[in-house]
Amino acid sequence: MKKGLKITLTLTLIAVLSGAILAEVYKVTVEDIKANQKKEIEEAVFSVLPGAKEYKRETRGSREFFKCFDDKAELRGIAFVAEGIGYQDIIKVVVGVDSGLSKITGIRVIAHNETPGLGAKISEGWFEEQFKGLSAAVRLDLVKGEPDKKNQIQAITGATISSQALVDIINKEIEDIKKHKVGNCD
Amino acid sequence: MTKTPVILKDFAKGLWQENPVFRLLIGMCPTLAVTSQAQNGLAMGLATSFTLIASSTIVSIFRKLIPKEVRIPSYILIIATFVTIVSLYLQAKFPDISKDLGPYIPLIIVNCLILGRQEVFASKNPTHRAAADALGMGLGFTISLVALGMVRELLGSGTIFSFKVLGDGFRPWIIMLTPPGAFLSLGLMLGMINIIDRLLKGKS
Numbered sequence: 001m002k003k004g005l006k007i008t009l010t011l012t013l014i015a016v017l018s019g020a021i022l023a024e025v026y027k028v029t030v031e032d033i034k035a036n037q038k039k040e041i042e043e044a045v046f047s048v049l050p051g052a053k054e055y056k057r058e059t060r061g062s063r064e065f066f067k068c069f070d071d072k073a074e075l076r077g078i079a080f081v082a083e084g085i086g087y088q089d090i091i092k093v094v095v096g097v098d099s100g101l102s103k104i105t106g107i108r109v110i111a112h113n114e115t116p117g118l119g120a121k122i123s124e125g126w127f128e129e130q131f132k133g134l135s136a137a138v139r140l141d142l143v144k145g146e147p148d149k150k151n152q153i154q155a156i157t158g159a160t161i162s163s164q165a166l167v168d169i170i171n172k173e174i175e176d177i178k179k180h181k182v183g184n185c186d
Numbered sequence: 187m188t189k190t191p192v193i194l195k196d197f198a199k200g201l202w203q204e205n206p207v208f209r210l211l212i213g214m215c216p217t218l219a220v221t222s223q224a225q226n227g228l229a230m231g232l233a234t235s236f237t238l239i240a241s242s243t244i245v246s247i248f249r250k251l252i253p254k255e256v257r258i259p260s261y262i263l264i265i266a267t268f269v270t271i272v273s274l275y276l277q278a279k280f281p282d283i284s285k286d287l288g289p290y291i292p293l294i295i296v297n298c299l300i301l302g303r304q305e306v307f308a309s310k311n312p313t314h315r316a317a318a319d320a321l322g323m324g325l326g327f328t329i330s331l332v333a334l335g336m337v338r339e340l341l342g343s344g345t346i347f348s349f350k351v352l353g354d355g356f357r358p359w360i361i362m363l364t365p366p367g368a369f370l371s372l373g374l375m376l377g378m379i380n381i382i383d384r385l386l387k388g389k390s
Contacts, residue, residue: 003253006253029274040281116222
């Protein structure tokens, strides 16, 4: 009986102390963590829509998107978070389109769990750069090697599945955003 | 006069003689999983070292108060506390590294290197020796992960710590970045270290 009490007391004491310490550490770090998350989205939104100075979060149905305005408060375009299954986990990518929903102004991958050194290259600048300025009116195609037609994306060597996944996600989500008529075309 | 050599020995054994990765072969899960880049190896090594040093110190201080029957749950609680601190700290200050390492940070809790040192060393030895042991083991683990990460990154991407080392003519060995590449490089490095060790022992 005495043994049981000692065991219970020890574990309870450790758990209570641990909880108290973690509560304090959480309080110290929570601001930074939240700021990091906000900064990440913000940076992504501004990077996919060059010239945007401000954004407003809006929702239509289940669709959430960011209306982006330049310094004269004119609508520059729409940014939205697209997500779908990659090679081994969900890929999240911020996509920017112009206000008429006709052109992709840029993309930025913000979360993925692709193979480091291979599929993970989808979040590198040179790969994201390929999407800039492409038409949002027709579907994007993935090719191996140099693109020879319009609206083609060059796949990452050794990571065709991740490249294809990203292209598919963007194609599908642009369709979806058009259905919700979020731009000036409604 | 007699105390210093013991501490030094406790510290030094983790670096070579009882190196956790290359001699004891423990903590293999993070070793294989995160070493596709030297930087991630370093971050994982440091995160594990911090947890190990803090846990060993605490466990050693309270080693006489923790009942034998619940020592493992007690160690796990203590280890989990420090791992959560590391995880929160990385999320707050180094969000990029935290994202790269993903689930492998919380998984430090079940790294058998840490639990193993509590069980065989920290719970049986005075605090200064436990701390020296943890420091040596942590440093040995970190060096091993960085070494493995450098080899894999060099052959798999042509870079070391993201600096370009091999020229444009080099075609990256993509396999080195994948799990099979982790096993291949670990196996070859283990072999090399065994040979070096035999040569060293032969001399003395």
